[in-house]
Amino acid sequence: MLRMTLAACLSVLGLAPTLGAAQVTEFTLENGMQAVVIEDHRAPAVVHMLWYRAGAADEPPGSSGIAHFLEHLMFKATETLESGEFSETVEANGGSDNAFTSWDYTGYFQRVAADRLGLMMQMEADRMRNLRLTDADIATERSVVLEERAQRTDSNPGALFSEQMRASLYLNHPYRIPIVGWRHEMEALDRADVFDFYEQNYSPDNAILVVAGDVTPEEVEALARQYYGPLEPSGIAPRARPSEPPSIADRRVYYEDPRVSDPYVVRNYLAPERDPGDQRTAAALTLLSNVLGGSGATSVLPRVLQVEEERALYASTSYGGMNLDDTVFSIFNVPVPGVSLEEAEADMDRVIAQFLEDGIDPEQFERIKFQWAAEQVYMQDNAAQLARTYGAALTSGLTVADVQEWPDIIASITPEEVMEAARMIFSDTRSVTGYLTAPEDE
């Protein structure tokens, strides 16, 4: 079966008929608001998402955490809604809602019955422009995000370590700062900071509407015109962030924390992201990560270090190409007790050096491409997931066409392209190596 073509394999799995079946259309309102509609008529539900091209990497220096803080505050009062009424209304209509913040975007979504889409747009358009915040709201929600940081970051040595690693990898680019914010800066965020960020970033020309579900593009466009159409654009300038200088030095980070039970070594390389119309390198890196450590025990690092040599509890790689700017290619190795982090690092380096020498096993490569394609097919089947993909892509500088071409690009990548990407990435001067350990005295 590994020698079958991808199309034949998908056909065997009965997956081919739905591949690419989701109808995706797009339009742009006169005020600059982009919209993507994903039709899925299997259930009378709809996912309504509003994405802003504004995330943690767009924050003014010294105000880290403000994008995420604003995400929380967007559930407070507007001129027509009371604090908390937004989510209560969604719930009263049988729906659910949430929001998320990344470095490149902030997104809000609701899943409701299809006939409630207009109501969602009405409320979302309202809070894009009419947010009302009291000093009490600010104080209360600041405690909430500080507690979120306490729970997710400060109480988690891996998260603290990862924060230090990121701040060490990016010398100049704001991907250096944590999304939740540095604690001392979060504590100082006030109403004026929040409003400045809100007013500079929340406008129709900086927003992307994604609707997925039991709707037609015509219906969505009519509703979008009715609710979002009247909003005035702000004339937002294209995002221009500080970029990295040439990375000429090899860097290392050592973080000791008594709460660490399984020490590990991680190496982060600065890596190119998916660019509009230029995704081949990112596609090769996506496959490289899968080949080396991203697809379970059959990929190179876990196969050698976990299965064959039993020197690692867990070894993996990760790469995410959907970013506006330079991203990260990571290698992790959690050694078995008795193997030091120095040895674990040497293990990691040895396996990768061997891989660079041996090249890719053709059978593994076909298997990974097949797995990857199958995942895409499953994703096509999940309208909410597709909506999230389009939203993230469009706020990361990609187009609908880039998203649609991506599977074909992945399918066309050759082993030679993957090896070329590997040689590019594994150049030491672009890396930061980190050790997370417990103190020896403990």
Added chain:
Amino acid sequence: MLRMTLAACLSVLGLAPTLGAAQVTEFTLENGMQAVVIEDHRAPAVVHMLWYRAGAADEPPGSSGIAHFLEHLMFKATETLESGEFSETVEANGGSDNAFTSWDYTGYFQRVAADRLGLMMQMEADRMRNLRLTDADIATERSVVLEERAQRTDSNPGALFSEQMRASLYLNHPYRIPIVGWRHEMEALDRADVFDFYEQNYSPDNAILVVAGDVTPEEVEALARQYYGPLEPSGIAPRARPSEPPSIADRRVYYEDPRVSDPYVVRNYLAPERDPGDQRTAAALTLLSNVLGGSGATSVLPRVLQVEEERALYASTSYGGMNLDDTVFSIFNVPVPGVSLEEAEADMDRVIAQFLEDGIDPEQFERIKFQWAAEQVYMQDNAAQLARTYGAALTSGLTVADVQEWPDIIASITPEEVMEAARMIFSDTRSVTGYLTAPEDE
């Protein structure tokens, strides 16, 4: 002689009569411009300095190098002067002029005959507000600063290394960026960027006038009122820069460059700076740096590593407290050939650990305090140097009183305070250790 009091020693050297003899007065114009006058009537000359509270750490993200670039461009045309005419006029009047940029300030100075002070003020006030820049000026001078970067930084492995060390030490604060700028950002600086920075930072309420020489405060104030008085203030907000999060991880930087002939190891610790009315810790650190490595072969590191053990070509420490925000305490060790950088680092650590155990040699401490005081006396004798000290202090958040109290504070620091400062600094989590080497294959 080492047991003599400081005053007695200075008297022996014939220095006491001039200590503190410089008359320093200050005034503030109604438009917010601060002024300091240092009288020195020994020669009919005057140093005229204009300092702006705007340096590389005040640049907008992504525009590194703009403060220094503007410093160059300030010698171009204004509404009344042609490009280059400023310096030509100074020279035609028998004077000399120059300018300098740091992280916290940009300064301009001229040394001329005392009766030319009004002319200097007239021209300096003119270019504070009436700078005219053509696109050709921008293009030409951009080549000049890029060439300056090529010569001072890119052709110098130590400078490149130091740039990487600094970018690694500061995770959040803009002291991370190089004053000259990252090359890729310098290449993109344009006229609009320069004018924005000029208009936001160059105004009388953001400037400090320092005049030293054969003048009276009354004369300086009258001239300042005449030339600087009519300039409108901009209502500049206090400088607020991103500050550092807690530094919890030990970091390391490895830079290899084939041009390196003497490899070395350096460790940088984040350290408190001199704060207005609160200079004791910085004073203790100043003496600590002198005790450990800042005053030649008799200080601890060079005595042990260069003289006694002959394991180092050069060992030293440095600390500069005159900064607006957290500064750097550095230790360097350049080992003799045959001693590796790992060994050199261990040597450094061993000597410091021994020092923390042994404490300060009282004779050495008195000698260092004496040397330091003698340097201050010599400095008092140099009006231009004094002017520079006051300008740097005032643009770094200090007051005239802080500068004047500094010698007494230094004199009153006890060995216990120095040891306390040493224990505070030598905590590993606040440090970045770097190795500068040539590649092994070369």
